[in-house]
Amino acid sequence: MGSSGRDRLDIEARVDNLDEVTDFVSDVISCLKYSENELAQIRIITEELFVNIASYAYSGPGGMASIAASVDEKENSVELTFVDSGIKYNPIFAKEPDITLPLRQRKKGGLGIFFVKKKVDELSYCYRNGNNILTLRKIFRGA
Amino acid sequence: MLNTTMRMEDEELIVILEGRLDALSSQNLEKELEAHFEGIKGITIDCAALEYISSAGLRTILAAEQYLEENGLEDVKVINANSTIKDIFEETGFIDLVNFVK
Numbered sequence: 733m734g735s736s737g738r739d740r741l742d743i744e745a746r747v748d749n750l751d752e753v754t755d756f757v758s759d760v761i762s763c764l765k766y767s768e769n770e771l772a773q774i775r776i777i778t779e780e781l782f783v784n785i786a787s788y789a790y791s792g793p794g795g796m797a798s799i800a801a802s803v804d805e806k807e808n809s810v811e812l813t814f815v816d817s818g819i820k821y822n823p824i825f826a827k828e829p830d831i832t833l834p835l836r837q838r839k840k841g842g843l844g845i846f847f848v849k850k851k852v853d854e855l856s857y858c859y860r861n862g863n864n865i866l867t868l869r870k871i872f873r874g875a
Numbered sequence: 876m877l878n879t880t881m882r883m884e885d886e887e888l889i890v891i892l893e894g895r896l897d898a899l900s901s902q903n904l905e906k907e908l909e910a911h912f913e914g915i916k917g918i919t920i921d922c923a924a925l926e927y928i929s930s931a932g933l934r935t936i937l938a939a940e941q942y943l944e945e946n947g948l949e950d951v952k953v954i955n956a957n958s959t960i961k962d963i964f965e966e967t968g969f970i971d972l973v974n975f976v977k
Contacts, residue, residue, distance in 0.1 A: 750899050751876075772927040772959045779929045783898045832968070843930035843967055850966055 745786040745797040745816060753782045753799060760801040761810050766872035773851045774810065774870060780844035781814050781823075781866060789818025789864070809853070809871040816864050822857045823866065824849070879904060886916035893924035896932030905935045912942055923955035933969050940973055950974040 741756045743749050757778045758771070766774075778799075785797045800813040823845045849855060854869040877900035878893040888911050896904065908918075918939050922928075940951045952974045956964070961977075964970040 747898050750897060754897075769959045769962055772963070775927065776929045776963070779897055779931075783931070843933060847930060847963070847967060 739802070740798060740800040742796060742798045744793075745782070745789060745795045745818075746793070747783055747786045749786070750779060750782060754778050756799065757801055757810075757812065761803060761872075763805060764803055764808050764810065764872050765874060766808075767874050769875070770870075770872050777848050777851060777868070777870070778812065780848050781812075781868075784823060784844065785814065785816045785818065785864075788821065789816045791819075807871060808873075809869055811867065811869045813868075814864075814866045817862050818864065820859050821864060822859070824855060824857050876900070877904065879907060881907065881911055883915070886914065888912075888915045888918045889921065890918065891921045891924070895926050896928045896935070898929060898931040901929075901931040901935040904932075905938055908935070908939055909942075915948075917949055917952070918943060919952040919954060921954050922957070922960050925956070925960055928960055928963055930967070933963070933967060936969070936973065952976055 739756075739760055741753065743752060754775045757774060761771075761774065782797060782799070785795075789795055789797075795816065795818055798815045800815070801810060803810050826845050848868070852868045852870045855867070857864070857866050859865070876894045877896055880891040880893075882889050888908075890908070892904075894900070920936065920939075936951060936953070943949065943951060950973050953964070954976045956975070961970070961975070964973075964975055
C-alpha cells in the first residue's frame with residue numbers, strides 16, 4: 733500500500749448503517765499506531781459526523797453520504813472527508829453546548845460536534861456543487 | 876452492539892452495559908430504561924464491560940439523570956468506567972452532571 737492509502741465508502745445516510753461506516757474507518761486506520769482511547773475517539777468522530785448527515789441533511793429517505801479516507805503512515809494520521817448533497821450546513825459554526833450550565837438549562841444537542849472539534853487536528857468545511865464537504869485530519873500520538 | 880442487563884437491588888435500578896453505546900443502541904436503551912423507571916429511587920450504570928460511549932449515549936444518560944432530578948432523587952451513578960469512557964465524560968463535562976464513581 734505504500735506510505736498512503738485511500739479508500740471510499742458510498743452509503744445511504746441512515747443511522748442503521750452506522751456500524752458499516754465505523755468499521756470502514758477502523759479498517760482504513762488499522763495500519764497506523766494508536767491507543768485504545770484514540771480508536772474510540774475516531775469511532776465517535778465518525779459516528780457524530782455520519783449520524784448528523786443521516787439525521788438532518790435530507791428531508792426524506794434515500795439520501796447518500798460518501799466517506800473518503802486516506803492514511804499517512806509517515807505522519808501516523810488519517811484524513812476523512814464526509815460528503816453529502818443535503819441541506820447546506822456547516823457544523824463547524826454550530827453553537828457549542830455550554831458545559832458549565834446546570835442540567836435543566838443544557839440543550840441536548842451540540843455535544844457531538846463539540847467532541848469532534850476537541851479531538852481532531854484539522855477540520856475544514858466547504859460547500860461546492862450542491863455538496864457539503866467536511867474534511868478532518870487526526871494525528872495519532874498513542875495517548 | 877450493546878447488551879444490557881437490568882435488575883433491581885432494593886429500589887436501585889442497576890444497569891449493566893456491555894459493548895458500545897452509540898446512536899443505534901442508545902435508542903433501545905432509552906426505551907428500556909423508561910420502562911423500568913416506575914418506583915425506583917436511583918440508577919446505577921455499571922460500565923465495566925462498556926467499550927465506548929458517544930454523544931447519543933451521553934444523551935440517554937442525561938435523560939435518565941433528568942428523570943431522577945425531576946423526582947427529587949440523587950444523580951445517576953456511573954461506576955467501573957475505563958479510561959476511554961472516563962475521558963469522554965471529562966471532555967464533554969458530563970463528569971460533573973452525574974455521580975461518576977472513580
